[in-house]
Amino acid sequence: MFNLSEEEIERYSRHIILPEVGGRGQQKLKESSVLVIGAGGLGSPALLYLTAAGIGRIGVIEDDVVDLTNLQRQVLHATPDIGKAKARSAGETLQQINPHVEIDIYQHRLTKENIFDIIAPYDVIVDGVDNFPTRYLLNDACVMKKKTLVEGGILRFMGLIMSIRGGESACYRCVFEEPPPPGTVPSCAEAGVLGAVAGVVGTLQATEVLKILAGIGKPLYNRLLQFDAEELRFHEVKAKRNPGCPVCGKKPTITELVEYDYACETQAPKT
Amino acid sequence: MPNNDSINGPRLLEREDGLPPASPGLRLIVQGGERIYSGPPDVRSLLEARGENPAYVNVRLNGEVLNRRDFEKITLREGDKVDFLYFMGGGVV
Numbered sequence: 362m363f364n365l366s367e368e369e370i371e372r373y374s375r376h377i378i379l380p381e382v383g384g385r386g387q388q389k390l391k392e393s394s395v396l397v398i399g400a401g402g403l404g405s406p407a408l409l410y411l412t413a414a415g416i417g418r419i420g421v422i423e424d425d426v427v428d429l430t431n432l433q434r435q436v437l438h439a440t441p442d443i444g445k446a447k448a449r450s451a452g453e454t455l456q457q458i459n460p461h462v463e464i465d466i467y468q469h470r471l472t473k474e475n476i477f478d479i480i481a482p483y484d485v486i487v488d489g490v491d492n493f494p495t496r497y498l499l500n501d502a503c504v505m506k507k508k509t510l511v512e513g514g515i516l517r518f519m520g521l522i523m524s525i526r527g528g529e530s531a532c533y534r535c536v537f538e539e540p541p542p543p544g545t546v547p548s549c550a551e552a553g554v555l556g557a558v559a560g561v562v563g564t565l566q567a568t569e570v571l572k573i574l575a576g577i578g579k580p581l582y583n584r585l586l587q588f589d590a591e592e593l594r595f596h597e598v599k600a601k602r603n604p605g606c607p608v609c610g611k612k613p614t615i616t617e618l619v620e621y622d623y624a625c626e627t628q629a630p631k632t
Numbered sequence: 633m634p635n636n637d638s639i640n641g642p643r644l645l646e647r648e649d650g651l652p653p654a655s656p657g658l659r660l661i662v663q664g665g666e667r668i669y670s671g672p673p674d675v676r677s678l679l680e681a682r683g684e685n686p687a688y689v690n691v692r693l694n695g696e697v698l699n700r701r702d703f704e705k706i707t708l709r710e711g712d713k714v715d716f717l718y719f720m721g722g723g724v725v
């Protein structure tokens with residue numbers, strides 16, 4: 362049985378005062394667990410807000426090291442963290458923001474061998490990955506294990522958000538069946554990204570997680586929201602389960618996890 | 633996401649080569665906005681007219697996500713609803 366201490370009630374008072382959240386909603390957040398894949402451009406804002414919001418347990422999986430080029434958007438890390446493992450740097454920052462939150466650190470890559478074990482204990486998964494192979498691996502694993510996944514992607518001045526209820530709502534492959542051929546879509550390292558766009562998308566992902574966990578409003582299931590910072594516009598596209606989807610369709614062709622092999626992808630810094 | 637909105641009307645009707653549009657115009661709803669195009673006959677031409685790289689986007693036509701191999705084969709019709717779905721966040725080098 363979890364109980365909010367007096368300190369916690371004061372800390373979360375601006376949440377608790379919202380009728381949609383209240384003490385019960387805050388209690389739910391404390392009883393919940395969230396796994397954030399990547400502590401980079403999207404993971405940074407998502408982790409900061411989820412930690413501040415008082416999620417009970419937060420997992421961070423990240424195998425990279427803080428680099429000077431990360432600091433323009435990865436606001437979880439600071440200049441003295443350069444050279445430090447991102448997972449450790451993330452853990453230190455988050456623990457300072459909110460010592461009530463239990464932080465699990467996974468300092469390795471997500472692979473088809475370890476993904477089921479890693480995602481199993483968490484209620485919601487946040488996608489902050491920087492590459493297509495892991496993005497598809499994560500989608501497939503969440504569909505197979507009926508996990509809730511909050512997708513996010515950024516490139517240049519654009520962002521994308523979509524919430525997926527594994528096996529129930531449209532999945533990433535229902536919309537993007539296969540990854541683009543290697544070399545066709547540039548990475549953030551090649552094409553650049555406005556740092557604040559990562560902030561918008563990562564913060565929207567955190568908002569979705571909090572809504573889903575506290576049962577507030579309407580999650581972005583079966584909807585894909587695209588953000589265009591240049592025009593400052595959001596464009597929503599309805600998505601629906603694709604009966605021909607290779608992982609969640611009527612006759613799935615992907616019944617075991619696959620890891621796409623993209624040459625050189627490890628050289629790309631995290632988005 | 634290049635945008636061809638213009639309060640003065642459809643900019644795409646003005647062809648770069650200065651020639652008059654081939655047809656009076658095709659009314660399409662692209663990315664939620666209604667615009668007249670100088671009859672781009674297929675999805676690929678529409679992408680090019682909009683300045684989109686066909687390698688970067690998936691296309692949803694009247695609610696159905698198209699097979700990327702069909703971009704050139706699919707002819708657009710009056711009133712079609714077209715949405716672009718962008719691949720994002722891949723660390724492809």
Ligand SMILES: [Zn+2]
Binds near residue numbers: 603607
């Ligand atoms: Zn699917």
